[in-house]
Amino acid sequence: MMVIAPGRPVLSIRWIVAGAAAVLTTLAVLGVTGVMERRTRNVLADEIETRLLLEARNLALASSSALLTDYPELLLAPLLKEMQARQPELAVIVVLDRSGIIQGHPDVRRIGTTFAPPKDLQRVPYPAPKRRNESLEGNATILLVSAPILDANARILGTALVGMNRSHIERAINQIGKPQPVILAAFLGTGFAASFLLMSVLLRPIAALRAGIERIGRGDLSTPVDLADRTEFGMLAVAVNDMSSKLHKAQGEMVERARLAHEMELARQIQRSLLPSEQTVAGEFIINGEQWAAAEVGGDYFDVLPLPGGRIALAVADVSGKGLAGCLVTSMIFSLLRAYHSSHASPASLLSALDERLGEILQRGNFVTMFYGVLDPETGRLVYCSAGHNPTLVYRREPERVEWLRSKGIPLGSIRGGAVGRTLEDSVLQLARGDVLVQFTDGVNETMAPADEEQFGFERMEEVVLEAARAGARRVLDRLHNAVGSWRRDGLPMDDETVLVVSRERVADRERQPSTGPGHSSIEVAAALRRFALAEERGICLRLQADFDSLNRLQVWLDRSGILQGLSEAAAGMLSLALYEACANVVEHGYDVDPAQSLELWWVAGSAGSDDQPAHGSFLIRDRGKPFRPDPWKPTDFEDPGVRKRGRGLGLDIIHGTMTGIAYHPGTEQGNITILDWDPRMAHAGDGEHRHA
Template sequence: MPTFGGIESFINHTMGLKAKFSLWMALFAIIAMGLVNAFFIAREHKILSREIKLRGETIARSVAQNSEAPLGHKNDLLLSTFAYDTKKNNESVVYCHIIDREQHIWASTEKFSFKEMYVLPAGLELLRDKPILVQSHKRDGGEEVFDIAVPIKIKEKIIGEVHLGMSQDAIKESIKETSKGMAIMTVVTIGGGVLGILILVSFIIGSIGKITEDIEAIGNGELDREITVKRKDEIGRIARSVKEMAAKLKLAQEELVEKEKMKKEMQIAREIQQTLVPQSTPDILGFQITSYYESAVEVGGDYYDYIDVDKDHFGIVVADVSGKGVASSLVMTMVRTIMRREALMGSSPHSLLSMANYMLMNDIPDGMFITIFYVVVNTLSGEITYCCAGHNPALLYRASKRRIQSLKPKGPPLGVPRINAKEFARRLVEEKQVIQTGDVLMLYTDGITEAMNKREEQFGEERLRDIITLKKGDMNVFGIKQRLLASLKEFTEGALQSDDITFVIIKKE
């Protein structure tokens, strides 16, 4: 049997240069066409997958939008109509499930019982708080589908989900036809191309050499290298692929730089926030005071402060700046500066917040605003004077009645463009209360009530009220603080939180 070395020797010694080039280039053409075929099949698979996903996302969002009112009113008949019409009117739709927040099935094109618990196919993730989730899986019969999950919301509250199955058969059929066409084209190209290879060989080698230079330049970091593509054949396709690769590498590099920039910005924001948080708690005769601040994974805009108004009055402010990062931290710095300066002038909560709004409204970024709860405590009489500018209500526990009173006078947030300074002052309401011995006042941000567990349930105000409702009449603010933090830890089950957690608790002794 002849060996490879013998064949190579036969070619080198008995075949002319033209035959050698014809043979080797024919072999090369076969390999090159195979690579091009694989490239285009992968590319077509990606494009078709994207098209099917986009079409499925559009259908799923439409079903979710149409299902808002029926699911909210528990109209299973109308929901079933939506599900079956969706499958009937779209050939590529394999199934459509409409489920509520507790994973009960309200409508399905499959054989499920009404309100049966929906079980995700093996290997698929839960939608959780994502706006949309597209995953691929195989059904029992081996059919490959995209499972597209979209939340059903009413006023931003998730009440259920739509699961839509889109068949991938179209991808297989298209790739099959493409492979057949590429195979035919390969045979024709090789058969006709061998005759003209010697004429074109120098041109081809020159083109390959240019592409090689471009690839080496890209590998050395020249991502802005100008790659000119003039040819329409396989070499031209390879050149275009190299050009696309360079563009994608450059985009990836830019995204990496942007991520590093954002990471640095978040670090700066955290440092600014740490300088704004009070470093100590004031010692006020007749009052117990404690506070807590914990930043989220992404730096938010929570802020709290103690303000020494005069010898008989002290102020407490808790605020939340919309947005994240350095911008919100800088706005917090402005708020802190204005609040402290105006408080020293003896301004009432109403006057102070009105002045703060006037000074901030033209200087903060568009779309950003601040919610604030500000209270001034008279240490002699126990009278508290307070305003709430679009913030969470303060909670006042009355020890004598063993009940909680919600303090939320009307008032818009600071910095809202459509509300001028005069209108803000008119709409902001100031109220007064007198706190007695044993009463507890708590100011907080929505990071507590909106803390989420792994089942996407919120901690809520009711749980917070239960914690503040003292089990023992002599429990101090530090005990309340520990109970609240322990309850939050137990409830969230280690789930990462997207908002800061801030609160201040005071108790009259």
């Protein structure tokens, strides 16, 4: 059943088309009639003027012999009277001699008098070829023609004048146009009726088309529109049936694509779960990596694994091909690496074992390039081996330069029979404080600019690393990814991009607010993680971008969450300022003011106090920026004139003066966690004075 919006009348297309045809026909006929009428008026006017001219010439010819006699009026008077009787529409019939004296006139009383022409005469264009001394003149009431009277020697004897009133001309023309409105009305009525009947016949198929389209709208894509019509409506019915068939097919394909998309999303989630989700902190080393797949799933892989003795295993692999096939191979590498990483003494032996196993699995023509290294965080010594993988980029802090470490190994699985293992050898690299190691897949350096297809290249990677290395592993990772994206512009990535950054950070590079103690045991870290889990379960969260403008939301969050309820204005101001300083430290030193990053501020209320005191609780800050090595905090000596002159750098004093307890846990599995315990009763007690913990 056709659904029509209430209150909206349905207009019949038959009436619309017939009415439009009638209007257009009327306009066309009126236009043509107007043009023809003007043309007819012009033709009739020309004909009458020509007739007047001929009358004047005939009168001149008949009067020539009479003017040669002594008494011309005796011959001309009867002639002119007969002419006027025969043509009463002529208003002027006069014969003049050369002196302008009337020699012939229907009224004999005018003979012998001087002729007075009508006033305001103006020349009128001739409708016929003009002879010498002839003229056609007129004004608003009369049209007057003059013709010369000549003798046998073409000498002028006088002038013959014939005139006609313009009213007679208008009546003649109007008489011809009287029947036109009746004819036009009959013609238009017939045309409208014919148009309506024709449209009714032609538009009959619309009902069948409407019913078919309504069935499609209800989801019935299998019933075709049955319409045997040889007009465009028949073609439209065929198109509707074709559309319905294609929609039916597309519906099935859409369901299948949705199923495949769901499976690909599951595969993507599984692959992402195989990769490290957090940065790794081992001694002075920060290890951070990221993968950006060209498709839903990719053929790149990286991993960071703990080894006995506190050592760390680093792996980066690139499977030939991408998509689902590459994802399956990376899953195999994930499983094999976890099975072998603890049982092989050197990276070369582990890669040889992987080559032997992958050679049994991979089809010929498929291979894997792989970098594998073992890092000792205590000494900074890295033993590594590369199986045909990209060279390793090493940034040296002192002296500031970049090195490229290449190897002669060939890809895993490329050649059977153990030939790969004979090309693999271990190398040793010593990383000093401030040094950064970058390992990557070829999707990074081979990214092409869309304009000229120039690759990003190793030199540009050097420039990015040299500029960002001092800011730590996360900064190198982000700047390198952004630089590659800017180089590619709006183009889609042609290959997976994976980067692993190992940074040995110096104490000078990690200046953020210190913790209350020099370090934390695993028990303290576990307790901090439990407190963070409790915050996620029943706390209130504020997520902030890593820029200072975003921190302005702190005050609104504190007001709306009810944390400030019951506090004095001074205590509320100190709490807001302390939280701002703590978050600002993370934004400035942890993220280098990068709005693309974010941090979380949680509030977990403790037990309630008395009726006139609010509940105490804890604020927890979680971020994934650069961690730091905490040092003991020392209160600022405000009696020192240098401190008062400096006027800044007092953020830690504000935090310690407001909070009852402060703890910082860098590099946990949940990121860097800062815990700020707060007791509002101490805030009340401290109104008006500055406290130091």
